[in-house]
Amino acid sequence: MKVIANLAICQGHARCAQICPQVFGTDAELGRVIVRLERIPSAIEEQTRLAVRNCPEGALRLASKDPGSSS
Amino acid sequence: MSTPKLKTIPPHVPPHLVLDFDLFEVSPDLHDPFDKWQSLADAGAPPIFWSPHNGGHWIFLKYEDVRAAYRDHETFSNRHQSIPKTQGWPLLQPNGVDPPDNSKFRNLLLPLFTPAAVAAMQAEIRRRTRLLIDAFATRGQCDFVAEFSGKLPTGLFIQLMGMDETRLTEFIALADVFMRVEDPAAKAQNVRDIYGVLDEFFRHKGQHPGNDIASVLLRARDTPSSSVTHQEVIDCTFLLFVAGLDTVTSTMNCIWRYLATVPAARTEIAACLEQPDKLNRALEELFRYYAVSNIYRRVNRDTVYKGVQLKTDDMVVLPDNLANRDPAVFDDPQEVDLTRKVNPHLTFGLGVHRCLGSHLAKLEVSTALQEWLPRIPDFRIDTDIPVKIFAGPVMGYRSLPLKWDARA
Numbered sequence: 001m002k003v004i005a006n007l008a009i010c011q012g013h014a015r016c017a018q019i020c021p022q023v024f025g026t027d028a029e030l031g032r033v034i035v036r037l038e039r040i041p042s043a044i045e046e047q048t049r050l051a052v053r054n055c056p057e058g059a060l061r062l063a064s065k066d067p068g069s070s071s
Numbered sequence: 072m073s074t075p076k077l078k079t080i081p082p083h084v085p086p087h088l089v090l091d092f093d094l095f096e097v098s099p100d101l102h103d104p105f106d107k108w109q110s111l112a113d114a115g116a117p118p119i120f121w122s123p124h125n126g127g128h129w130i131f132l133k134y135e136d137v138r139a140a141y142r143d144h145e146t147f148s149n150r151h152q153s154i155p156k157t158q159g160w161p162l163l164q165p166n167g168v169d170p171p172d173n174s175k176f177r178n179l180l181l182p183l184f185t186p187a188a189v190a191a192m193q194a195e196i197r198r199r200t201r202l203l204i205d206a207f208a209t210r211g212q213c214d215f216v217a218e219f220s221g222k223l224p225t226g227l228f229i230q231l232m233g234m235d236e237t238r239l240t241e242f243i244a245l246a247d248v249f250m251r252v253e254d255p256a257a258k259a260q261n262v263r264d265i266y267g268v269l270d271e272f273f274r275h276k277g278q279h280p281g282n283d284i285a286s287v288l289l290r291a292r293d294t295p296s297s298s299v300t301h302q303e304v305i306d307c308t309f310l311l312f313v314a315g316l317d318t319v320t321s322t323m324n325c326i327w328r329y330l331a332t333v334p335a336a337r338t339e340i341a342a343c344l345e346q347p348d349k350l351n352r353a354l355e356e357l358f359r360y361y362a363v364s365n366i367y368r369r370v371n372r373d374t375v376y377k378g379v380q381l382k383t384d385d386m387v388v389l390p391d392n393l394a395n396r397d398p399a400v401f402d403d404p405q406e407v408d409l410t411r412k413v414n415p416h417l418t419f420g421l422g423v424h425r426c427l428g429s430h431l432a433k434l435e436v437s438t439a440l441q442e443w444l445p446r447i448p449d450f451r452i453d454t455d456i457p458v459k460i461f462a463g464p465v466m467g468y469r470s471l472p473l474k475w476d477a478r479a
Contacts, residue, residue: 011425014186015415018351030178031185031430056138056415057422 001040002063003048005033009059016051016060023048033059079127083380088117093124094154094365094388095463104466105361108393119379126155128367128386129379134397134417136377137389140368141421144169146376147368147387149424154367154386154464164307166314170423175299176307179291180427183231183284189431192230196435199226200442208446211477212453216470220323221247223435224315232308233283234272241268242312250317251469265312269305284311311428318364319432321467323439325361328471329407331452339409341444353409354437359416360407362391365464366420391417450475 003023012031016024022044025034040048052060080089092111101107111132118133131137140147148169150162162168165176182188203222207213225246229239245268248261273285277293280286288307292299330337343349370385381387395416396404402413419426426432453472460468 011422012181012185013419013425014430015355017186019348026185026187028182028185028187030181050412053413054415056417 001042001045001048002038003035003040003052004061004063005035006059006061007032009057010055011057011059013056015054015056019054020044020047020051024051076124078123080121080123081127081382081385083382084121084127088120088379089123090116090120092116092120092122092130094122094128094130095125097460097462101460104460104462104468105392107462107466108390109396112393112396119377122388126386128154128388129381130388130390132390132393134394134400137391137394137417138421139376140387140389141366141417141424144423146371146374146381148371149173149368150371152367152369152386154388156386161306161309163310164303165427166310166424167306173423176303177427179287180284180307180311183287184427184431186430189434192227192431193434193438195230196223196227196438197442199223199230200439204442204446209477212472212474214470215327215473216320216324216468219439220320220327220471221250223323223439224319227431227435228312228315231283231311232272232285233276233281234285238272246312246316249313250320262309265309266305269308269312273301273304273308284308314426315428315432317465317467319435321363321465322358322361322432323436324468324471325363326357326436327443327473328452328468329357329361331450331471331473333407334449336407336409337444337448340440341448344441344444349410350437350440351433352411352414354433354440355414355416356407356409356411357436358418358433359395359401359411359414362395362416362418363465363467364418365390365392365466367464391420447475 010032012026014026014031016033017026023035023037023040025036026032027034049062052062076093090111097104116132118136119129119131122128122130131140149166150168165173165180200223203219207218213219222243225243226239229236229242234242245261245265248257249265252258252261273289276285277289280289285308288299288304291297292301292304330340340350340353343353366389368387368389370381370383370387373383374381395401395418398404400415419429450473453474456470456472458468458470458472
């Protein structure tokens, strides 16, 4: 599983970083989301999903497969 | 003899969308300002309706529509929004202008209000919180507004701006008038007084720069070829002064009032004060439930939204509290569930005008809880003292008399 952030929509609420700091941080300039992990370890998948669902802007989405993956 | 209230119903508003609801009215039997809004939802009011009072304006009741208005700043503008419509109110930077103009000040301020930046202020917030509690903890009673929630945001403003601590009393007095006075002439005088004090402050600050927001703003003004003017710096500072005042104060009042009446919630929060994950979840829930702001927007171009014709310069009110209690989005929305998992509330707005101070506001409230609950774990409302409620763009209580069994 991976998570994709839309920085054009993110406004720096930082709800994701609060809920799942292993995966999400915020930048020092505009306070927008930084996705720290390329792949989400299964142990924190649930927390990651929760972080995505709590974003009031809808700036985060989950992708279960890599683009172009055939399986 | 009472005069009938003036009602404004323009021709493009169909009669079936007009509802006799006054944003500012506080009826004598109202004990909780949120009930005023909830009764609209309970009565099955149209999700988008026209209030004919205060010059007339739309009200959006549903999460989906409030969110849509926040997201579309080209249709729902922040420029010149006021209810009733007033002339001569300053354009407050950056909140009073839309993109791209708002980025001039917003991008200056955002780095100063990130979670990491406000975390550096926590020791100061804690110190100020303790000082306030020291003054009344052993007395066994206080007026929470006059002695705590009304003072903390002003102290933080002084700190943020790099003002001399000796000005705290003066600013608390200015803030007090700003929050309590309703007479338009007195309010206008108060705003002039605040502007005068800020102008003088910046003239002094220019000679004595420091590590503070005021100095950041002045550096931006004094950068060669900068488009930042002295007046804009003062407008921006005025916004920072007022934006964090009655919103934070009112939110704290609602939360402490809730805790005073629900002992189980006090215990639940006291048990997780040092567990950030649980405390944050509880805090977000309290922010969801007690969203004190009813936000204004001005329609910037004729448009039809969900079949409703909106005309340029129509005003729109976005009640965050009803959006946050919308059953289409939140499970058991009327329950305060301090462990709520899915909670994308709109208390700090959305989109290009998302509340810049949201992380500071959360830190103020969480730090206040961390300091208050260990020292005053059990407290209740002193029901012998009458409480005055106010409504409008920010709603809440003018006073909150609390009492507890004081330890010697």
